Amino acid sequence: MTSSTETMPRASARPSAPHESSAEPKMSHRQxxxxxxxxMLALLVAILSSTIVSNALPRIIADLHGSQGQYTWVVTAMLLTSTATTPLWGKLADLFSKKVLYQLAITIFTVGSVLGGFAQSMEALIGFRALQGIGMGGLQALIQVVIAAMVSPRERGRYSGYIGATFAVATVSGPLVGGVIVDTPWLGWRWCFWVTVPIAVIAFIVLGRVLKLPVVKRDIKIDWFGALFLVGGVSLLLIWVSLAGKSFDWLSPETGMFVGGGVLALLIAVIIESKHPEPIVPLRMFANPTVTMATIGTVSVGTAMFGGAVFLGQYFQIARGFTPTHAGLMTLPMVTGLFLSSTISGQIISRVTGKIKPFLLLGSVVMLAGMGLLSTIDHDTDLVLVGIYLFLMGSGVGMLMQNLVLAVQNASSSKNMGATTSVVTFFRTLGGSSGVSVLGAVLAMRVEEYVKEGLAGIPGAAQAMSSGGGTSDLDVGALPGPIQTIVRGAYGDAIGDIFFISACVAVVTLITALFIRESPLRTTVESNEELEEAGVAAREESTNSPAGEPAEVNGAPVPGAPIEQLPPVNGRIVGDLGEPGGGRVVHGVVRDSVGTPVPGVVLTLTDARGRQVERARTDSDGAYRVAVADGGSYVLIASGGSYQPTASMVAVGDGPVRHDVQLLGAGQLAGRVHNNGTGIVGAMVVLTDVRGEVVATEASGTHGEYSFADLVGGSYALTVTANGYRPVATPVTVTDGEQVELDVALQAGAELSGVIRSANLGVAVPDARVTLLDATGAVVGAATTDVDGRYHFTDLPDGEFTVIATGYPPVATSLRLAGQENTQDVELGYPEV
Incomplete structure (x- = not known):
C-alpha cells in the first residue's frame, strides 16, 4: 500500500471553515x-524495552555498582519523563499529524534505547532512560488516540484484544529474552537495549506506508506556558516523591521547596489552562462525571499495577534466587491473566453487551483480591500460590486498563480525543511513577529493618554488613552465605508489604468503578453532540438547498436534516421528528441506500442475552413500531428480501425512541468476458466505485464467466484486462436487491514487428529509431531497434498507420494493420548519386 497523507472529512452540509479540511472515508477492516x-510493532518495542531491562536490572545494577535508590531511579526516570510529556503528545495529536508524531515518538524511544546500551555509569543510564521516557510518553498516549480515530467505541473491543495480545507477548518474551541475553556471556546486558532496534525500524516503515488517519487542521495555538508549568509542577512533585525519605527527610526544608514549587506551578498551569483556547489539559472535560471517575480510577490502577509489579523481578531473583530467565517465566501467570481478560472482555463488549461497567466492577474486585493475596507472600510462599495470585492480579488489570480509557473516549468529542485520552494515560503513569517512588522507598526501609532483625542474632554480622556497604548494594551474591540468606528473606518479606499498600490503593479503583455511569457505546467516531451540531447545520442549510437534495458530511447524509429528504447515518437521526404516542416505543422508517422506504422488512428486537422481545414488519411507507416493556439497551435486527441484514444498538429510556434503519441491498453483477463469442479464461475483472476504491476483483472462469455478489446499490466502473487483448472499462449501475448482467467483449490487440536493414549493404541496422503514427498523424509509439535491427509494437487497434524509421535518411512507410500479428521490414540507405 502506498503512503497517504492525512486529511479531514469534507463537510458539505455547512459553510466550510478555514480551520477545517477535507477527509478520507472511513477505514475498512482490512485497512x-x-x-x-x-x-502493535511500536507497542511491542516499547514494552519489550521495558520488560527486558526490568528483569535484567539486578544484574545491571550489580555491574554498574548501583544501589537500591538508583534501582528505583532507573524505573522512575523513565516514568517521570513519560508522565510529564504525555499530555503534550496528546494535545499535539489534536493539532498535527498523528502518524508523524507516532513516528517521532518511535525515533526518540529508539535513540534512548541505543544510548542506554552504551551507558558506563548509573547516572548516564538514568539519563538515557529519561530520554526513553519522552518517547514512551508519545507511544502510550498516541496509540489510544490513533485507535480512537480509526474505530468507534462500540467496535473498539474487537481491536483491544490485539493490544492485550501484544502486551502479553512482549511481557512474556521480554523477561525471557532479557534473561537469555544477560545469562549469555558473549552478549551481556547491553544487548537488552539494542535488540529492539530492528523492530522499531520496521514499525516506523510500516506506519509510514499504511497509517491513514483523519486530522483536524485548525488554527494552531499551542499552550506553551501551560505546558511549561504543567510539566514543571509534575516533575517537581515526582522528584520530591523519589528523593524524600532517602536524600532528605519527608518533613524538611527541601520538602517544602519541592512541594511548594510544584503546587505553585500547577496552580499557575490551571489558571492558564482555563483561559487558553487550546489548553493542554481541557479542564471542561472534568465536568463529565464519567471522565472524572475514570481518571481517578486509572490513577489507582497505575499505582497498584506499576508500584507492585515493578519489584517482582527483585522478588524472584533476590528473594527466591532465580536466574533472570526463570524470573521471567515466573511472571507468566500474570501476563496470561492480563491477555485473556482484556481479549475476552473486549470481544464481549463489542459483540454482545455493549456495556463496560460490569467489567470495570469485576476487574476492580479481581485486582483487589489478587493484590490482597499477594500481600501475604514471603520468601517461603509456595510458588504455585504465587502464580495463582499473579494470575488474579493480571486478570483484574486486563479488564480495567483498556476499558477505563474506553469509558473516557466514549464520553469525549473526537476533536479533543487526543487531549482527553492522553490525560487518562497521564494520570495512570503519574500514579505508576509516584507509586514506584513511594513503594521503592518503603521497600528499602522495610528491607533494612528485616535485615537488622535477622542480623541481631549473629555476632559481628552487623559490622560486616556495614563494612560491605550495607543493604543498599544489590549485589547479593557477593555477601557471605549466612548473610545472603537473611537478605533474601528480607526482600521476600518486604515485597509482601509492598503489595499490601498496593491493595489499599486498589480500593479506590473499586469505589470509582461503582460511581461510573453506564453509557451505551456509540457506533460512530464522532460524539452524539458533534452529530447533533452537524444536524443543526444541515437543517439550516436545507432551507437554502433545492428541495429533495439531502445535506451531507463525508458524502453521507447528516443527522438532523429533514426526514422526508434524508436516509439516516449509522441508523440514527437526531432532532425532533415527531415521536408518536407515549411510553417505551421504538419506531422509525426503514430505507434503502438511496433513501426509498422499504416495505415488508421484518424487525426483531432482542435483549442483551439474545432473547426475543418483540417483532414487527414495515408498512407500505417503510415505517415500523415496536413496544418495549422495560428500559435498557436492545439490539434491533432488520432483514428483508434481497437486502443485507443489519443489526444496531438501541438505548431505550422512559419514552419513545426514534431509530431509523438503512438497509444495503445485496445487489449482484454477473456476465461473461469473450472475444467474438469465445469465452476468455483468466481475464482479470476489477470493480471500482465512484471514489476509485477497488470493491472486488475476480478472474474469469473456464467459459469467461464472472460474478460479484453483495454489492451496495450505486454506480461502478468495470475494468477487464487479459494478455493479448486491449483493456476495456465500462460503467455499470447496480440496483439494490437486483442482479445486473453485463457481458464484456475484448478485442485482440494487433502487433507490429519487423527488421530495419541497410538498403545498400543488406545488414541489420541497430539503434535505429522507429516511430509509429496513426491515421491522424498522432504518435502511437516509439522504439529503438536491437542489435539484430528488430522492433516491436503491441496492443494496437486495427487501422491505418505509418512507420517512420531513422538512422540513415528517414523513411516513411504506410501500412494497414489487420489481425493480431503483422510484419513490416524497412530498408534504410543513402540515395545513389
Whole structure:
C-alpha cells in the first residue's frame, strides 16, 4: 500500500471553515488491521524495552555498582519523563499529524534505547532512560488516540484484544529474552537495549506506508506556558516523591521547596489552562462525571499495577534466587491473566453487551483480591500460590486498563480525543511513577529493618554488613552465605508489604468503578453532540438547498436534516421528528441506500442475552413500531428480501425512541468476458466505485464467466484486462436487491514487428529509431531497434498507420494493420548519386 497523507472529512452540509479540511472515508477492516500491525510493532518495542531491562536490572545494577535508590531511579526516570510529556503528545495529536508524531515518538524511544546500551555509569543510564521516557510518553498516549480515530467505541473491543495480545507477548518474551541475553556471556546486558532496534525500524516503515488517519487542521495555538508549568509542577512533585525519605527527610526544608514549587506551578498551569483556547489539559472535560471517575480510577490502577509489579523481578531473583530467565517465566501467570481478560472482555463488549461497567466492577474486585493475596507472600510462599495470585492480579488489570480509557473516549468529542485520552494515560503513569517512588522507598526501609532483625542474632554480622556497604548494594551474591540468606528473606518479606499498600490503593479503583455511569457505546467516531451540531447545520442549510437534495458530511447524509429528504447515518437521526404516542416505543422508517422506504422488512428486537422481545414488519411507507416493556439497551435486527441484514444498538429510556434503519441491498453483477463469442479464461475483472476504491476483483472462469455478489446499490466502473487483448472499462449501475448482467467483449490487440536493414549493404541496422503514427498523424509509439535491427509494437487497434524509421535518411512507410500479428521490414540507405 502506498503512503497517504492525512486529511479531514469534507463537510458539505455547512459553510466550510478555514480551520477545517477535507477527509478520507472511513477505514475498512482490512485497512485498520494493516495500521494496527504498525501500532502493535511500536507497542511491542516499547514494552519489550521495558520488560527486558526490568528483569535484567539486578544484574545491571550489580555491574554498574548501583544501589537500591538508583534501582528505583532507573524505573522512575523513565516514568517521570513519560508522565510529564504525555499530555503534550496528546494535545499535539489534536493539532498535527498523528502518524508523524507516532513516528517521532518511535525515533526518540529508539535513540534512548541505543544510548542506554552504551551507558558506563548509573547516572548516564538514568539519563538515557529519561530520554526513553519522552518517547514512551508519545507511544502510550498516541496509540489510544490513533485507535480512537480509526474505530468507534462500540467496535473498539474487537481491536483491544490485539493490544492485550501484544502486551502479553512482549511481557512474556521480554523477561525471557532479557534473561537469555544477560545469562549469555558473549552478549551481556547491553544487548537488552539494542535488540529492539530492528523492530522499531520496521514499525516506523510500516506506519509510514499504511497509517491513514483523519486530522483536524485548525488554527494552531499551542499552550506553551501551560505546558511549561504543567510539566514543571509534575516533575517537581515526582522528584520530591523519589528523593524524600532517602536524600532528605519527608518533613524538611527541601520538602517544602519541592512541594511548594510544584503546587505553585500547577496552580499557575490551571489558571492558564482555563483561559487558553487550546489548553493542554481541557479542564471542561472534568465536568463529565464519567471522565472524572475514570481518571481517578486509572490513577489507582497505575499505582497498584506499576508500584507492585515493578519489584517482582527483585522478588524472584533476590528473594527466591532465580536466574533472570526463570524470573521471567515466573511472571507468566500474570501476563496470561492480563491477555485473556482484556481479549475476552473486549470481544464481549463489542459483540454482545455493549456495556463496560460490569467489567470495570469485576476487574476492580479481581485486582483487589489478587493484590490482597499477594500481600501475604514471603520468601517461603509456595510458588504455585504465587502464580495463582499473579494470575488474579493480571486478570483484574486486563479488564480495567483498556476499558477505563474506553469509558473516557466514549464520553469525549473526537476533536479533543487526543487531549482527553492522553490525560487518562497521564494520570495512570503519574500514579505508576509516584507509586514506584513511594513503594521503592518503603521497600528499602522495610528491607533494612528485616535485615537488622535477622542480623541481631549473629555476632559481628552487623559490622560486616556495614563494612560491605550495607543493604543498599544489590549485589547479593557477593555477601557471605549466612548473610545472603537473611537478605533474601528480607526482600521476600518486604515485597509482601509492598503489595499490601498496593491493595489499599486498589480500593479506590473499586469505589470509582461503582460511581461510573453506564453509557451505551456509540457506533460512530464522532460524539452524539458533534452529530447533533452537524444536524443543526444541515437543517439550516436545507432551507437554502433545492428541495429533495439531502445535506451531507463525508458524502453521507447528516443527522438532523429533514426526514422526508434524508436516509439516516449509522441508523440514527437526531432532532425532533415527531415521536408518536407515549411510553417505551421504538419506531422509525426503514430505507434503502438511496433513501426509498422499504416495505415488508421484518424487525426483531432482542435483549442483551439474545432473547426475543418483540417483532414487527414495515408498512407500505417503510415505517415500523415496536413496544418495549422495560428500559435498557436492545439490539434491533432488520432483514428483508434481497437486502443485507443489519443489526444496531438501541438505548431505550422512559419514552419513545426514534431509530431509523438503512438497509444495503445485496445487489449482484454477473456476465461473461469473450472475444467474438469465445469465452476468455483468466481475464482479470476489477470493480471500482465512484471514489476509485477497488470493491472486488475476480478472474474469469473456464467459459469467461464472472460474478460479484453483495454489492451496495450505486454506480461502478468495470475494468477487464487479459494478455493479448486491449483493456476495456465500462460503467455499470447496480440496483439494490437486483442482479445486473453485463457481458464484456475484448478485442485482440494487433502487433507490429519487423527488421530495419541497410538498403545498400543488406545488414541489420541497430539503434535505429522507429516511430509509429496513426491515421491522424498522432504518435502511437516509439522504439529503438536491437542489435539484430528488430522492433516491436503491441496492443494496437486495427487501422491505418505509418512507420517512420531513422538512422540513415528517414523513411516513411504506410501500412494497414489487420489481425493480431503483422510484419513490416524497412530498408534504410543513402540515395545513389
Amino acid at each position: 485498520i488491521l494493516e495500521a494496527m500491525s504498525g501500532l
